[in-house]
Amino acid sequence: MGEIYPASSHAFIQATPDGVIADPEPVAIQRPGTRHFIVAVDFGTTFSSVSVYCQRDGIDIDTSQINSISNYPGAMSFMSQGLTEVPTQSWYPKQGRPIRQPVDTEINAGNGDDLDESTDVVEDETIVATHSESGDHGSNRQGIEEADLMDVEHDEDDVMDEDDKIRDHIYWGWEVSKFMTDNDIYGEQSRHIARSKLLLDHSSHTKHIRNQLASTVKDLRARKLIRDETDIIADFLSRLFRHTKSEMNRQHGYRNDCSVEFVLCIPVMWTEKACRIMQNAMTRALREAEFIEHSNYDVDNLFIVTEPEAASTYALERSREITAGDCFLLLDAGGGTVDAITYRVASRSPLRLEREEFDPEASHTELEEIEKGIAIEGKINELLLKFETQIKRGVDIYSSDLEPERLFVGGLTAKDNEKYIKPNRLIISKNDFRNIFKPCLDGVSELMFSQLRKAEKAGVEIGKVILIGGFSSSPSLHHHIKRQLEQYSQQIHRQIHLTSAPMPGTAVAHGAILRAANKVDGPERRIRSSYGIYCTERYEPTVWEAHAKVNPWYDPVDGKRYIKKSIDWIIDKGELLPSGKIITRQVLHTFPAEPGIEFICEEVLCVSSKHHESHYREKHAQNKGYEIAGRILVDMTFLKDDPNFHPVEPGPGGKGQLHYCVEFELVIKVYDRNLRFEARYPAGEDGAVMGARQISIAASFQPGTA
Template identity: 30%
Template sequence: MSMSARRITPSARSSLGEREFNSSIAGKNSKNFTTEKKFVIGVDFGTTFTSVSYFFHPINERHPRAFPEQLLSIKNWPDDLSSGDAGGTRPQVPSEIWYSPIPLSREAPQDTDDQDGTLDEFVYADKSHPLTFVENANPESSGDESSEFLWGYQVHHQQYRENISRNTGTRVKRSKLHLVPTAYTHDDRVELLRSMEILIDNGIIRKHGSKDEPDARNVLDIFTDFLVKVLNHTKEQLIQLHNFSSQSVVEFSLTVPTIWSPNASRILQTALQTAARLVKFGNISTKKVVIPYIVSEPEAAAIYMLAGNSSVHPRETFIIADCGGGTVDIVTYEIGTEHPLRLSEEKVTPGGDNCGSSYLNENWKNMLLDKLKDESYLLDMWPAGESLESIVNRFIPNFENDHKRRKDITSLFGLKTRLHLPGLKENAEKRFDDGHIVIINFGYGNRQDWEEVFNPLLERVKKLLHAQLFTALEKGLKVKKVFLLGGFGASPSLRSYLRNYLREMSNKPEVGYDIELMTGNDASGYPVTAVSCGAVLAALNKNNGPARMAQSSYGIFRKELYQPTVLGFEAHRNCTAKNCSIDNQDYLYVVNYFVFKGSLIPPRHRFEPWISIHAFPEDSTTWIYAQIAGRLEFDMTFLKTQRKIPLAERRYGKTKLAEPHYCVELEISAELNGMLLEYSARYPPGVGGKIMSRGQVCVSAAFAPGCA
């Protein structure tokens, strides 16, 4: 994306003035005032929409504090036409991309080896990513629209254009659901797999792991390509608004679903790390490892909503209903600590379903297609190449931007809408009137159009909420507040529907108290950026987080001498060894674990070192050996060229004598500093040895969200 100038919206200007005032007060009260700033960036990569929020403070401010009203969110997303020529005002961007059919030049992933991808190594070739600095992909400016890489609002505009020539198989939406292996995401994941197979077969994204098996990491390129665009735009906005530069210190706070596995979190973490390096985001371009703070989505939302809220108290139990565009997730929490606000563990098993607001669009489209399925004469009246589907697509943008956001279908009377469709013949039974489709919800008759669109999803949300409330009652928990957030949470229909349900529940004898639906301070409800804003607040105060219990094991992949005898290793007896042609010894490939899943590990910890033995042929000109652990690579050629090592003893094997070779012993050590795992290889082993190679890897995803 080019660094083209964008008009700054008035809302951004006023917020900026307020923020700079607050920051200057904090800085001047500090003994060593500095104009250098640190930016804390919260990223909420949602199923259907993504938001980025941030806060900045003087870099030498030791204990920065922010209030919700001080947080800002990125706007002016490319092709967001919500405010015409003044620049887009929406603080989120659709989580969608549409690839060109032209193959992209990417290096092969380094995890597709003989191990069939069993080793979790996410090495991304970020030297020349093909989508890092592409000129603005304006779909109206190119003669060949299929050659453009589209993302965000560009995809929204293109998909509803008439006579579109793009291959819909290369459009990717709801990619996040690839990492949610539940029954309710099955249909979306099947559709995703079809698109991913097309992209892999055409050389657009890379295949990870085994060639014949699906792999969760296959979505990594998709995540990274999208986040490259998101962070590039974020960087542009920060430069224009806050003099952001390559010297600006940056900390990322990344939100993940509670249902995600550590492996799923690691994939998104890797995509964010790679994208930040690719766009040279602040001072990250000079760092070896980007270390994001990871927090769960519901906890981030709760931190934002409850910040400064005096209506909740420690030990109080409440429900968060995060109703987004793709998924609806409902969790029951208890307030743990108040300052800083931290939630205790989930009191009820979380519930979720794919019944977010984007499926309203599909219901709307299917209803109109059903109404028009017998009106084939329309195709003779429209330009060549049109289909009933392309005709119906014209009615979706207005539904997306108006009807579904403003209508309350629980109102019994008066919901009547006329959709203009030239050439449509009158039909009273179908409610076709003089070139119009009449959509009603009058509270009588056999078929209520708006209910047909909304009710299936409203019922599913209510079912999830009922399950949480009922289980909480069984456990003796008293829930008096349900916090409704997310894009769907602002829907008048959903609000009224859930209020009616909670009123019924409150009147039941087994309940006997009021359950209030909390929707924020105004008609629009809690902002759609509640999760990304909460991520910023959580990162600013990491105290009292969960215990640092490892959710993943980490180790060094290495060869171990095969010793199945009584004096050797009992575990070797049931394994098949592989003979090394160099020293004629039998070895097993093992992982030497030093971080064990389920173990408590302090923020700073040095692990016991171990010896790793490597054999090199006598006639080898270069001794470089790489092992997957992040990656360690060391050059031992000098031992031979400087005659500092003798040939090893040649042993007889079962059938032959070992080749002339050299044997090198290295000491491998590892140390954990916060969320940074540092490792090194020392030769010779011991205190006097020299560090031959060192590396580091971020392990944020190996711990529970919220750990510092």
């Protein structure tokens, strides 16, 4: 859609009535006996887990058959941590690979000069549907050929680091822990990515962690190891999904013809945009793991649920102590943050929760401060790893049996009779443990009391506190919260009970599967994003206010006046978007009648977290903050062989030139949590699909929406 001919064209989009309701997109028919899998991912700040359920036709879900993925690479060295969680960390090689071939075609939306500085552009996938004998579209594809494409390799070749003489590739999870203890990598921390989840958390209490990650991200981008922050998350997830796929095959005989529904667990505090970034990272990762085989498809019908709702579903599924109308406080103590949220049980069967009106609260747990307590001349990685995997979660500072911890450090010698250093030993005393843990525990309980006080003030009677999250397995935290609740219960003359989710490390992923298996009575389908399409509109300043005081563009082909690259917002934030909605637009592209011209037509889909007015140019302030959601390139050159297809003379006045008019129909189809964007020729239900792109819109709905 540029101004240079004959390489490009423009499109005139004519609006047609919206809101036609049709049957949802047909679901592919499976062979009898084909199994269906539900795979839930709990992408945690410090640890992640995956739960899998293999469902057969007509059989209700059996909670005892929900399995946690285990056998993670490198985990055998750290049995005390358990094998159902994997550290959320990656270790990058020193150098990127100059030639990198992507699984899918991801390009940016034109040159940087085309975009306003305030406009965010994210990855999108371009699919060329070709009907010509030649696959070469000349300069029409220049943007794709020159894009800075990065490699996503399935079989990573080992590269020997010339300095260290060690295998140099991306390590992940427990492999990183082992790698960091086996090698002298102090000063190489710019290659280590941990707590990448906090890149999507823009709250003030995680700002200092994001600042630390920012320098690492900058360094990795400079070395061509990543394109953006999304790649950091996708690189970890792709390896997690590859391992998941391998374990599904080993344990359940998974085959590529088995259907899989993916469930993503997210923090309740995340914005719609953060959800969308995570959704994009998940799509990239699933492509690399070959769960998604078609590059023009996102993850199909992704289901998103909040971590607190998933954990509550698992914790309360069999509980007889809670009924409809009861209120409870959910205390989610993760590895990096703590969330305190008050819920009311809306219904017992199926279990559905409603969040109370007063705001949820979050706080940074300062758990990394615990690790800083054992630093010696910089961090000794082996000590930190042992503390994280074997000591920290088992320490009970309230136990009378608490003993000092003597950590082996070969060659360590004491100076000037240092109290806590002995030959080859670093000693952490009981008081050290208390001093390290107590500030963190006090912060968690203060967050809890803040919510309890708000509830009391609002007349909400909380009868139970449910402790979830990876840190909830800490005996110190459990005993601390229990003591604090007992004292508070005496003050208000009413008992508040404390309960913990079983298997806290996997409770979120297990509960997400239960929630995904029963989606009835979920939130209404009210969209939280706006979706639009690029168009070149006829210049009509008396009809559209957006065209007033704007200089039109004269098309040298047909000689008419247009507003180039405006956005027609076809789905508006806040509207109810039923599954099955179809929106159509008639599209006209013009091409000069010159030899060698190929009819390459580009259509672009946009998304935004805001409400926008249509008809404004894409760089206008009205469109600030939009992103590219996807695009299709359609090759209509085959029309030249149609004897009924003829060039058109320019209009009266002699402007323009002899040209071709290529017309087809854009169809936007919404079904479940997918949006399909396709070009049809000829227009109508009987037309052939010339090009299509399917994106996930799960992140644009409230979590839990069917």
